[in-house]
Amino acid sequence: MAVLEIKDLHVAVAGKEILQGVNLTLRTGEIHAIMGPNGTGKSTLSEAIMGNPKYEVTQGEILLDGQDLLQMAVDERARAGLFLAMQYPAEIPGVTNVNFIRDAVNARREKPMPIREFLQEFDQALATLDMTEKMADRYLNQGFSGGEKKRNEILQMMMIKPKFAILDEIDSGLDIDALKVVARGVNQMRTPAFGALIITHYQRLLNYIVPDYVHVMMGGRIVQHGGPELAQKLEAEGYAGLRDELGLDIKLVDEN
């Protein structure tokens, strides 16, 4: 079992403090969901864990099995077992999807994976995600629709097999069919060797990927912990309802 610990994490973006002391522990075999209104720091948390240089950790720790992730470069964190399915994946012209994924898989191995074995796994993952073989030879994310990009993130996750995956609003811009497909991919990964942190503002995704734990984030902190029922409650009462119930003095971005 692997453990990802986030302790008293403070993160600033362009000098402004967004996260104000986040504490969270994930174990493999568990699926956690973080819900919260817009502009509350959910994406900041995921980018800071991955090591995006635009996000500056000002205080706190992130440990993977006791290893200090904050001392590691982005690629080292990835090879240590982290994966971030991004909201806005970069487009890389001239690099085919399949070659890139093979490079990514091999970056974690002493010896490159035999090509036949790789392609077999790759084809299976494509099938699980209802993706056509054409996606293999297209340039990485270039000209992909929103839905294709999300599926492609999950495809990479399935091939890379990280210890911990962070799925940052993987449901945004997906119709219900695509949502089910993406959920199928994630659920297939659900083993004792895999943990995930799902970031979303809607409860809908959690109908398809049922989390073990739900955390609510507001104003740069986690303000409530619970099980799947917490998501249901939020769906019914909204974030403002929970905020008022907790007596928090936080202004929601989308509030009039």
Added chain:
Amino acid sequence: MKKQANACLPNSTTEPTWFKAYRQQALQASATLARPVFERIDYHRWPIALQQFDQATSSLEDTAISSDLYQDNTFVWTNKHTQWCQLAQKWQAQGVIMCDWHTALTKHADLIQKYYGKTVKWDENQLTAQHAAWMQGGLFIYVPRNVQVTEPLVSYLIQDARTTADFVPHVLIVAAENSSLTYLENLQTIGSKEATANIIVEVVARPGSHVNFASSDRLGPNTTAYLNRRATVERDARIDWSMGMMNDGNTVGDFDSDLVGNGAHAEVKIVAMTSAKQVQGIDSRVTNKAPNTIGHILQHGVILGKSQLIFNGIGHILHGAKGADAQQESRVLMLSKQGRGDANPILLIDDNDVTAGHAASVGRIDEEQMYYLMSRGLSKELAERLVIRGFLGPVLNKIPDKHTLTTLEKVCEQKLIEGQKNA
């Protein structure tokens, strides 16, 4: 630069009198002619002048050269010495000539006299004059009328830098009416002494012919080079240039296409990479001298370390070249903060009834792309290589000849990996 006027010329007993006179004339002029000027390429302090022309170099049968190179349709040459020259029987039977300079002067003097020095004239500037005076030999290719040479003709011009001797080969390619050929030139260096190279390629594309010229340029870090490649393109003829400028030393690339006949067409594609502290200045020019001519320049380059890369793209449409088209795109990608890049488009248009356009950019590597690739576990070096491959793709993907493409991809990757190590 002052050159002693009494400096000796190559003392060959076999060269025809007219050729010796030509050398003599060029030598005298080289003392007074000025060096060529290229926008934003400052090379005046480089040791680019020839002066070690007389130094002895290794003899025939050089063991440092891999015998793998000795194939059909291949020419291998080191300073002054032809190591190998073999043209397949079927091409010989159709009258195709591929021979070294010595043979050309002996057996094909009429053709040499007709075409040599006409596309790049010796009195253009000091460097062309020095070249004409001290050229050490090289290659002559002639494809007769209506013959299509469907296999690439390959040359290896190997600079022997185990001494400081100058390296001065000349290549003359003549494609007669409605003929076609693909020529792939490999420039390489053995040894690491400081030396000067002055290499001139002349291409004559007669009416209706098609020449694919490709080069894989990989001269060594201590070689200062002047590369002049130029084509005269006649009526309805076409030249495709595909060049990989992967030299490691200071280099001036002076590349011209003169579109002299109605409907002549030049496509110039260049990928370039600079690393360590080197400078490569690349001046690509197409001159539309006749109506309905087409000149396109596409050049992409990458800068590593503290190096400098300058792209000039010059499209010049002369008065009377109605219906001419001049387009160009130069893009430079910088991987380091210490490097310097320049993409300099120059359009000179003397007629109204023409189309012309340009695009140029110098940019740094995209941090978002790097972050994304590294977040998948790829090392910084590999991520950079992927981004660069993507950046060079639009040029590489348009290279017409498969064999050339494979050669260029390989040489790019090689230079890139070495450049990253030295950065």
